[in-house]
Each structure stands twice: as C-alpha cells, then as structure tokens.
Amino acid sequence: MKHVISMLVENHQGVLSRISGLFSGRGYNLESITAGVTRDPTISRITLVCYGDDVVFEQIKKQLNRLIDVIKIADLTEKPAIHRELALIKVKAEPKIRGEIFQVADVFRAKVLDVGTDSMVLELTGSSEKIDDFTNILQPYNVTELARSGLISMERAKKTAKKTKGGKQ
Amino acid sequence: MSMTGAQLVIEALKSEKVDTIFGYPGGAVIPIFDVLFSEKSMHVVLTRHEQGAVHAADGYARSTGKTGVVLVTSGPGATNTITGLATANFDSVPIVCITGQVPTHMIGNDAFQEADTVGISRPVTKHNYLVTDIKDLGRVLKEAFYIASTGRPGPVLVDIPKDIQLHKTDTTFPQRVQIRGYNPLTKGHSGQIKKAAELLKKSKKPLFYVGGGLHISNSIGIFRKIVEKTNVPTISSLMGIGALPSTHPRYLGMLGMHGTFAANMGVMSSDLLFAIGTRFDDRATGDLSKFAKGAKIIHIDIDPASISRNVSVDIPIVGDAKLILEELYPILEKPSIDSWIEETGQWKKNHPLSPETSGDGISPPKVIKRISEVFPDAIITTEVGQNQMWAALFYDFKKPRSLLTSGGLGTMGYGFPAAIGAQIANRDRTVIDIAGDGSIQMNIQELATAVQEELPVIVAILNNGYLGMVRQWQELFNEKRYSSTCLARRPSCPPQCKEPGDYCPPYIPDFVKLAEAYNAAGFRVVNEEDIIPVLKEAKKIRNRPVVIEFLVSREANVWPMVPAGAGNNEMLLGEEDLI
Known part of the structure; x- marks a missing residue:
C-alpha cells in the first residue's frame, strides 16, 4: 500500500541522507522524497512516499521518529490532504502536430514553457495520478525527457467551524 | 574567558565527570591530546587499536552504567571504530566517540587521512555530528552526552576538524540541553500498566521474559521484588542474564537457539509472556510463526520501534522499565499458578544442562x-x-x-x-x-x-x-x-x-x-x-x-540447540538426538 508522510526536520546538512539511509539500510521501499525549507529557516519539511503493509509502515514511522533530527511526523495517508507533484515533459513536436499537443495540454491544464523546432517542453502540476495519465497520453507523440518533482503534501484546512458558546444560530 | 576548541572539549568531559578516556592519537587529534598531557583529572588509556578502544569504553560503560568515552584520529582512526560502535549500538551502550577530522577547508579534497566519518558511522550510531563552526562545539558535546545516556542508550560520534580544535572561542559548555526532536518517554502509561497487572493476575501460565533493558535501567532490584511477590517463573535473553541469580528457584534459564529445555518449553507453553527490555531477537525466538502461540504478550520497552516488530504485542508499555516496574509493583497480585510452577520445575529438574561433552580433552x-x-x-x-x-x-x-x-x-x-x-x-x-x-x-x-x-x-x-x-x-x-x-x-x-x-x-x-x-x-x-x-x-x-x-575437547558441541528455522520446542538436547 502507498503511504504519504509529511515531516518537519532540522534544517541541517545530512538530514536527507539520514532518512534515505534509513530506508535503504532497512530495506524499505521509498518512491519519492522532497525537501524544502519552511517559514522557520531552521526547519525543513520533507514529504515522502513509500510502500509497505501496515506492519512495515508502522516500523517506518517509528524508525523515522527515532531520528534525533526529525521533529514531527504526520501520516497523510488516510487524512484529508492535498497532494501535488510537478512534472516537466519534453515531447517531440514536429510543426504539423504541435496543434494536437497544444490541445491535449489544454485539456490537462498543462503549460507550454518552451517550443523549439521539433520539440516542446510542458509543465503540469497535479496529483501523481494526473501526471501519470498525462504522460501516458503523450506517449504516442514520443516523450523524450521527463522530470518529476516528487510529491509535496499538506493537510486540508478544517471545514467545520468551531461551535461558539451559547449554541445555535 | 577565551579557550581553544580542544580545551573546550576537555572542559566538556570534566563537566560530564569523565575520569577515563580510551583512545589512540593521530595527526588530526593532536591538539586534544596536547591538552590531555597536563590534565590530571582524566586517565587516558592508550589501546593498541581503535576497535579495542571502543570495546574497552563499552566494557567500562556496560559494567557501570556510565558513558564510555573514546578519542581517536581521523580517517583510519575513525574507520577502525566502526565495529565497536556497531557493537555498542546494537546492545544499547552509552558511548561518546570523539574523532579528529581534517581541517574544514580540506574536507572533500581527499586530504591525507580524510574519511567521511559522519557518513560511514551514521547507520551504526544513535546519532552523530560534524562540527563545522566552533560556536556549536559546546552545545554539540552537551547533546552528545545527553543523547548517548538517555532513552535507549547508544553511541554518539562527534567529528571535530583540526582547525576547530585550534580556534579560540568564548563559548562555554552549556549546562542545559534542549533538543526539539528528541524527548524520550520515560513514564509508562498508567492504564496499560493496570491492564498488565490484571492480565498477570488472571494468567494460569505466566512467564517473565527479561532482556538487557533491565540492567540498563537499573531495575534488577525492583524486578527481583516482583518475582518474590508473584512467584512467576522467569526466562532471560542472553543480554538479560543476571536479572535473577542463575540458581534462583523460579529462574528457568536463557531461551533461544542455545537456551535451556525449561526456558524454551516454558515460552512455548506459557499463556502470558511478560517481556521487559528485550527485543525478541531471532536467536531467542526461533521460527516466529511457531513462537509463543498460546500466549498473550505484554512488552515493556523504552524504544517504541522494538515493540510489535518481530512479534505482535497485546499490551505495549513504552517507557523506562524501572519507573514502570515501580508503578506496577504495588498493584500486582499473586496469581494462582501452583501447577505451572510444578510443571516448569519438572522441566528444569528432568532436563538440567549437562557439563559432559564428547571426545578427549577437557569439557x-x-x-x-x-x-x-x-x-x-x-x-x-x-x-x-x-x-x-x-x-x-x-x-x-x-x-x-x-x-x-x-x-x-x-x-x-x-x-x-x-x-x-x-x-x-x-x-x-x-x-x-x-x-x-x-x-x-x-x-x-x-x-x-x-x-x-x-x-x-x-x-x-x-x-x-x-x-x-x-x-x-x-x-x-x-x-x-x-x-x-x-x-x-x-x-x-x-x-x-x-x-x-x-x-x-x-x-x-x-x-x-x-x-x-x-x-x-x-x-x-x-x-x-x-x-x-x-x-x-x-x-x-x-x-x-x-x-x-x-x-578442551576439540569437537565438543553446545547443547541444547534449536536448529535455525525451527520452533523453540524442537530442540536437539545432545549428541544422542542426532541421527
């Protein structure tokens, strides 16, 4: 099963290697890992996507928690959360089929970043599934390069207002 | 008062009441050894190999509970410590290992006796540091001692480049430590402790299964009182040996691959396995699919990652064994287990360990x-x-x-x-x-x-x-x-x-x-x-x-033996069991 973990870590050198080393050393499957600084420059947020059954995933969380540099872990697998990934896609685009590719890109709300004589670069933001779909659809046009950012995630904002004292409106 | 990084290191060790350092000098750590030359409060033991230094610090630490200190040079000095650190890490031994490093401006240049010490030691330490700014040195050393000795103890390595050792600094060794990502839980959950006491009271075939955590948390005293109060038979992992005297009537021995008949039969027949400070190592459990099938399992451990990793646990209690056992002791009641005591006693009596071995030569x-x-x-x-x-x-x-x-x-x-x-x-x-x-x-x-x-x-x-x-x-x-x-x-x-x-x-x-x-x-x-x-x-x-x-007899074997992959009750008891 696929799991998404979002965590806050000390913004030190070597933190990413501690985490990726934990995965390789203990034989856990890591699909993607992204890192970036937060509002507090001493803290980074790391989002990682991993695979494993419930027992393995429980161990992954515990082992991550054991790392001194890990401050907080949130398991976003079951929670309402927004997941986004960014992809840059270079696709063969002879002048006569450019129009078709533009149309496909439009359907997926992808941006055209660059157009050359025989290829173009598209940018797409969305869920990992959406990016999978888009690249699949572009396959017949010959995708020559694909760069994906890995997932970043955030828990959704609360949708129910707190009850005010004094009850009903 | 201004001092060098090397002097700050020694001030830190003094402040931590270190009396012995196990070490081996080299080019990248000369400044610290230079300060030690005239330091009277610490004895430096010069080993003949850095691995020996770490094992010696480990023996010092295990036998006392104090943190062992190692001081070695960069490159080969540091790489030679790896087996020692991995040994200590596996068995939860508090060690602070200080390694010299090439000067900061040379790091990454393949300098003489340079090694990526932090990278190499990462998987075999509880935590490690490379100090790249003298301002961090005092704090890092304070954190190193704190992390090594608290929670589930373990080795912490501090890599200090030579220029940092020589720089002057006004910073001092802090007295307090605050690490936002490290707050080991010590007090156990009271509700879980009550449930454990309930379960023990109702059990017909309870068994204490103790590990090294009992020694580390200094809870042998309270554990022995609990055994006196409840009369529950006890088995031990290799690391738990000494929790009860070997001759104690309720002690059934070590379990596992070379465990005693009574301990291995006990663990397979028990209806309640009460584990304390042990991690259900594969050499102790044998085939997990056959292990303690009839037993509910209570597990006290300070490391949440040790719980439900190899066997699934019914009542986990995370925390310091001593604090938990002290909370448990007054609410424990003696279970009625006379027939179980009789049964385990018979195993012990009928299948004692035999000191006889085959062949010529001393047994x-x-x-x-x-x-x-x-x-x-x-x-x-x-x-x-x-x-x-x-x-x-x-x-x-x-x-x-x-x-x-x-x-x-x-x-x-x-x-x-x-x-x-x-x-x-x-x-x-x-x-x-x-x-x-x-x-x-x-x-x-x-x-x-x-x-x-x-x-x-x-x-x-x-x-x-x-x-x-x-x-x-x-x-x-x-x-x-x-x-x-x-x-x-x-x-x-x-x-x-x-x-x-x-x-x-x-x-x-x-x-x-x-x-x-x-x-x-x-x-x-x-x-x-x-x-x-x-x-x-x-x-x-x-x-x-x-x-x-x-x-000694050249072909003497260790008996009993559970072959790899077998259940703990499938023991070979001696040569006579071989076909």
Whole structure:
C-alpha cells in the first residue's frame, strides 16, 4: 500500500541522507522524497512516499521518529490532504502536430514553457495520478525527457467551524 | 574567558565527570591530546587499536552504567571504530566517540587521512555530528552526552576538524540541553500498566521474559521484588542474564537457539509472556510463526520501534522499565499458578544442562563451572561463539551487569578489550574474559594495554583449535565439511579433513609464550584436575593480566540447540538426538 508522510526536520546538512539511509539500510521501499525549507529557516519539511503493509509502515514511522533530527511526523495517508507533484515533459513536436499537443495540454491544464523546432517542453502540476495519465497520453507523440518533482503534501484546512458558546444560530 | 576548541572539549568531559578516556592519537587529534598531557583529572588509556578502544569504553560503560568515552584520529582512526560502535549500538551502550577530522577547508579534497566519518558511522550510531563552526562545539558535546545516556542508550560520534580544535572561542559548555526532536518517554502509561497487572493476575501460565533493558535501567532490584511477590517463573535473553541469580528457584534459564529445555518449553507453553527490555531477537525466538502461540504478550520497552516488530504485542508499555516496574509493583497480585510452577520445575529438574561433552580433552562447560566456583563474583566478558554460549549457560551469575557480551552484532574480539574497560572501572572485582582460540586473536594486541595498565584481567581461552561454533554447524548441517574452520590446518594436512587426529600439526600461536612475550602471566591446562589449582594460582596475580589456555575437547558441541528455522520446542538436547 502507498503511504504519504509529511515531516518537519532540522534544517541541517545530512538530514536527507539520514532518512534515505534509513530506508535503504532497512530495506524499505521509498518512491519519492522532497525537501524544502519552511517559514522557520531552521526547519525543513520533507514529504515522502513509500510502500509497505501496515506492519512495515508502522516500523517506518517509528524508525523515522527515532531520528534525533526529525521533529514531527504526520501520516497523510488516510487524512484529508492535498497532494501535488510537478512534472516537466519534453515531447517531440514536429510543426504539423504541435496543434494536437497544444490541445491535449489544454485539456490537462498543462503549460507550454518552451517550443523549439521539433520539440516542446510542458509543465503540469497535479496529483501523481494526473501526471501519470498525462504522460501516458503523450506517449504516442514520443516523450523524450521527463522530470518529476516528487510529491509535496499538506493537510486540508478544517471545514467545520468551531461551535461558539451559547449554541445555535 | 577565551579557550581553544580542544580545551573546550576537555572542559566538556570534566563537566560530564569523565575520569577515563580510551583512545589512540593521530595527526588530526593532536591538539586534544596536547591538552590531555597536563590534565590530571582524566586517565587516558592508550589501546593498541581503535576497535579495542571502543570495546574497552563499552566494557567500562556496560559494567557501570556510565558513558564510555573514546578519542581517536581521523580517517583510519575513525574507520577502525566502526565495529565497536556497531557493537555498542546494537546492545544499547552509552558511548561518546570523539574523532579528529581534517581541517574544514580540506574536507572533500581527499586530504591525507580524510574519511567521511559522519557518513560511514551514521547507520551504526544513535546519532552523530560534524562540527563545522566552533560556536556549536559546546552545545554539540552537551547533546552528545545527553543523547548517548538517555532513552535507549547508544553511541554518539562527534567529528571535530583540526582547525576547530585550534580556534579560540568564548563559548562555554552549556549546562542545559534542549533538543526539539528528541524527548524520550520515560513514564509508562498508567492504564496499560493496570491492564498488565490484571492480565498477570488472571494468567494460569505466566512467564517473565527479561532482556538487557533491565540492567540498563537499573531495575534488577525492583524486578527481583516482583518475582518474590508473584512467584512467576522467569526466562532471560542472553543480554538479560543476571536479572535473577542463575540458581534462583523460579529462574528457568536463557531461551533461544542455545537456551535451556525449561526456558524454551516454558515460552512455548506459557499463556502470558511478560517481556521487559528485550527485543525478541531471532536467536531467542526461533521460527516466529511457531513462537509463543498460546500466549498473550505484554512488552515493556523504552524504544517504541522494538515493540510489535518481530512479534505482535497485546499490551505495549513504552517507557523506562524501572519507573514502570515501580508503578506496577504495588498493584500486582499473586496469581494462582501452583501447577505451572510444578510443571516448569519438572522441566528444569528432568532436563538440567549437562557439563559432559564428547571426545578427549577437557569439557569446556566444566572449565566455566570451575571458574564459577573459584571466582563466584566475577564480571564475565565473552567473545562470540561456543565460548559465549558456554559462559552464558554454565557460569552462576548473581549480580546485575556481570555478563558483558556482544549479543546483537556478535562481535568476535569484543571480550578482551571489554574486560580491560570493565577492570578499569571495577578495580576491586575479578574480570574474566571467556574466550575461544579464534576470537581472542581478533584483539590480542590489547595484551600490551592490559600489561601497561597493570590490570589483572584473566583471559580463559577454551582452545579447541577450531572456530568452534561454525565447526559445530558444519558438523550438524554440512556433513563435517570443516571448510576454513580448523586453525591448525597446513598444506600438509589431508585434503577435506573431517576430524582431528594424531596427524594434526602443532597449534599456533603458543598462547603461553605469547603471554610471556607481553610480560603477562601464561598457563596451560591439559588435565581436568589442574583447572582449579591453576585458577587459584591466577587469583594471586593482581598486577598483570593472566592468560590461561585450556586444551578442551576439540569437537565438543553446545547443547541444547534449536536448529535455525525451527520452533523453540524442537530442540536437539545432545549428541544422542542426532541421527
């Protein structure tokens, strides 16, 4: 099963290697890992996507928690959360089929970043599934390069207002 | 007051009340050794290899509970510590290992004696640091000691580049420490503790299963009170040995691959396994699909990652074993388990450990039993293999922290340097390394250290001329194909030799001459009746190490044995069980 973990870590050198080393050393499957600084420059947020059954995933969380540099872990697998990934896609685009590719890109709300004589670069933001779909659809046009950012995630904002004292409106 | 980084390091060690440093100097750490030259409050033990330094600090730490300190140089100095750090990390031993590093501006340039020490040591330490700014040095050292000694203890490495050691700083060693990502839970959940007490009260076949965590948390006293109050039979992992005296009526022995019949039958028949400070290691559990199937499991451990990793636990209690057991003690009630006590007692009575072994030569278990008689209150260290199992099974342990052995990593060469560290910390006790002729040679260079330090460590070498435990496996599972396990073998030997005989070449080295070459005392025991006189002779020597070589039965095996992959009740009890 696929799991998404979002965590806050000390913004030190070597933190990413501690985490990726934990995965390789203990034989856990890591699909993607992204890192970036937060509002507090001493803290980074790391989002990682991993695979494993419930027992393995429980161990992954515990082992991550054991790392001194890990401050907080949130398991976003079951929670309402927004997941986004960014992809840059270079696709063969002879002048006569450019129009078709533009149309496909439009359907997926992808941006055209660059157009050359025989290829173009598209940018797409969305869920990992959406990016999978888009690249699949572009396959017949010959995708020559694909760069994906890995997932970043955030828990959704609360949708129910707190009850005010004094009850009903 | 301004001081250098090197001076700050020593101030930090003083502030942490460090009295002994195990180390080995080198180019990148000269500034710190220079400060130590005139420092009177600390004794520097110069080992002969950095691995020996870490094992010695480990023995010092395990036997006392204090944090062991290591100081070595960059590059090979640091890489030589890795086996020692991994050993300590596996067995939760508090160590602070300070390594020199090439100057910061040279890091990454493949400088002389440069190694990525933090990268190499990351998986074998609890935490590690590379100090790149002198302003961080005091805080890092404070954190290192705090992390090493709290929670589940472990080794912490601090890598200090040479220029940082020489820089002047106004920063001091802080008195307080605050790490936002590290808050080990110590107090157990009261609701869970009550549930555990309830379950124990109702149980018909309860069993305490204790591990090294009981020694680490200093909870042997309260645990023994709990056993007196509840009368519940107890089994131990290798690391838990000494939790109850070996002769205690409720003690069934060590479980696992070379566990006792009573312990292994107990764990397979119990309806409640109450585990404390143990991690259900595969050598203890055997085939997990068959392990303790009829039992509910309570598990106290300070490391949440140890809980429900190998076996699924019904009542987990995360926290410090001592605090939890103290909270548990007053609410515990004695369960009615007379028939269970009778049953476990019968197992113990009908299947005691046998000190007899096959073949000519002294029986190794008898050597251990005689050591136990002549030195009833010793700290025993072991190497790894048959010597380790015989020591664990046949020495009568009475006190906590008296068996120092590499349980998790299984490091041959651990026992002798660990004995040196333990002897330095416990000058008034006898410290004995029970060794095999193979493993003692992995750190035999430390004889020089022991002689120079005038330590009366006794090294009891059970010499069978083989890497005995591997040979035992080859005998039982590989039709006696003794591939690379005979330590006497020469080109003139019969090809594919399957047994020792008159044609065997002389053994090397001559351990007695070797001991004498180092100015240690050396004895050789060939006959069983000479064991006790020689041990008594060794007892008189108090100012230098004693090496005693026992020529033991060459093909003696450790029994009982649960073959790898079998359930714990599928034991081979002795030669008679072999087809």
